Amino acid sequence: MTEPLLKVRGLKIGATAYPPGEKPVAIKIVHGVDFDLEAGKVLGLIGESGAGKSTIGLAAMAYGRGGVEITGGEVWVNGRDILKENLRSLRRLRGAEVTYVSQSAAASFNPAKKIMEQVTEAAIFQGKFTKAEAEARAVELFSKLGLPDPENIGNRYPHQVSGGQLQRCMTALALCPEPDLVVFDEPTTALDVTTQIDVLAAIKEAIAATGVAALYITHDLAVVAQVSDHIMVLQQGDMVEYGTVDQIINAPKEDYTKALVSVRSIKHEEKTPTDNPVLRVENVTARYKGTNFDVLKNINVDIHPGQTLAVVGESGSGKSTLARVITGLLPPREGQITFDGRVLSPDLPTRPIEDLREMQMIYQMADTAMNPRQTVGTIIGRPLEFYFGLKGKAKQKRIQELLDEIELGDGFQDRYPAELSGGQKQRVCIARALAAKPKLIICDEVTSALDPLVADGILKLLLNLQKIEGVAYLFITHDLATVRAIADSIAVMYQGEVVRYGPKSQVLSPPFDDYTDLLLSSVPEMKIGWLEETIEHRRMESAGN
């Protein structure tokens, strides 16, 4: 039997935490993980944030980031235990035998140097190729990765290519020195779905063509199912399950894996529109101060009482700007907004308090949406005090009711936001919005920063609250799975325009316009071979045209 390329035995990783005002505490991040990776195979590492997947990925290069230390175990690469090697021989390993692709290509490239110089740097430095050879290989990789104009794209600076292209350049950078192993750390997470599918396909083809082995780290099981041979599921530094893609997706053994596979399976019955929408946006056109470009062009949408309108689109499509116009933060150039039968003043400071109360907002980043120096009690209590003049006992009682409603219970009133988990923070933000007894809540990407299982909990809570309180939602998201789960009607936005609008069943059933079709078909499905099918389907269609 041949020796595997990468052999990890009993890997233990720890770090030191510095709680303010207390003695430093040693924490364990990974508690003893074993796995093998054969040459030319792809292993997917999957888990929620804090599961230790990136830490394990970096350990394959014998590296710990930001005070992280490898405290025990063995990591064998090409028959050598790299944890025993000194910095000098590790230098020959990193960037030659093992390379790394990070999540944010934009933050990883040096903006002052041309792409070609950075892509070939490691290969030349390690003495694998001469400059001319390395450049020839880079061009070859650029063309394999489907980059436009592969001969000349290397002469551009990082800001001169798009995010998806830069991520592919980064893959080229990692593959250029002909490594044996590449660590992909969430390479498509920061990309829009329509871009993600292209990058994913490019990475998969490049892996196949070069015969390199890879560790593919992601939190999205549907993505990892497309590129991997095996999958390892991690939870809080422990291996939960290891198996072939087929086994993990189709026959998961552990409960945690089952939960990950069945995530986003919320069923929601679509409600029929009423005659009196709670919010009506008519012919709204808006642009930011000091620009000569309309970010929103002639938008018309309605939201009905107790129902959810999902606004879906890629980054830059104008969906968050729509929320700013509705809330009055950005007065529109043209058009008007009617709320509960009254025409809203376009500008925030001139709106009466009652209008402000009835329309509340929940943000994407719960971290920055709560003042870190206020307790949960103050955060939820302020709207009660401000809008209803509640004080003392009555206020305390109402805060506790709201906490019960968001399923947090006792003991949270005196906590600070820093003492809550991501999901708990978002729940507190929901409670703050509910405290005002609004008719409409604008939810701006409220689940995008959360792990899938936590996000699921938040969506269920929102649907439940809608049933109890009869509140309407304007739900802004880029995630179509979320839309399917909670929307009654959908508006698809593209470059500042609503390209498709109507009840959910209608918007999500054919015939589609080109953009909606592209968007819908780009969402990864939890099915082996989905990527190939979709790419093949698109090829046939474009050949047919």
Place this chain on the structure above:
Amino acid sequence: MRNIPLSAMIGLFFTGIYFIMAIFAPWIAPYGMAEVVGDVWEPSSSEFLLGTDSIGRDLLSRMIYGGQTTIFIATAATILSFTLGSVMGFFAAVSGGWVDQVLSRFVDLIMSIPSLIFALVVLSVMPTTVPILIILMGLLDSTRVYRLARAVAVDITVMDYVEAARLRGEKIGWIIFRETLPNALSPLVAEMGLRFIFAVLFVSTLSFLGLGVQPPQADWGGIVKENKEGINYGIQAALYPAYAIATLCISINLVADWILNRTTSLKGGRG
């Protein structure tokens, strides 16, 4: 008292001594402030611990009373500059637009004139009394505090929680004092230590030049001025106030560092 680092302990100790001496000066000082008790520039003895000054006053008593004057003026000026500077800075950042422009350009204008020259010009036409000194130093220093407070607040006002407060319909007072101020406190406290030190140096400089605290009232800068001739004869009298200024500045800095470390935790500064 647990967990106070050694450096902060030292800082607290010396700062404490100086402030206690300043507050209880009349009870601690062995002689009166302007009382002539001995010969000119007597060496230190059991009678006069630090010796006597250029006209035969007890130097230790002068130092203690001088510390009272210097520390009082510096403290009052720092409080004035912080109140004014941070409120105006927050106001500019939260209001934005032309309010911010007008205030900031005005502050730029004041800052473009060197503060010592500015102070000398003003003091040459105004009576040099302690209240005038305090107001002048407070106003000049508030421009520096304004710049810092505005810069910190601009970062905070773009946070979603400030936007949420605006959407709730909160008035500007709530946004400044409840949303912005608690989060801007730690850099401001650190700056406060530094500004206090500059105030000590500034008032000492003015007194040395003869435009600050007027004799016979003692202050550290003035003591240096009165005794500077003695240096030619190997007399240390002018150096004591210099030692005092140096140790006070270093101790305050040590304390400010510690406070900054403590308050950077996001647990409401109670960490």
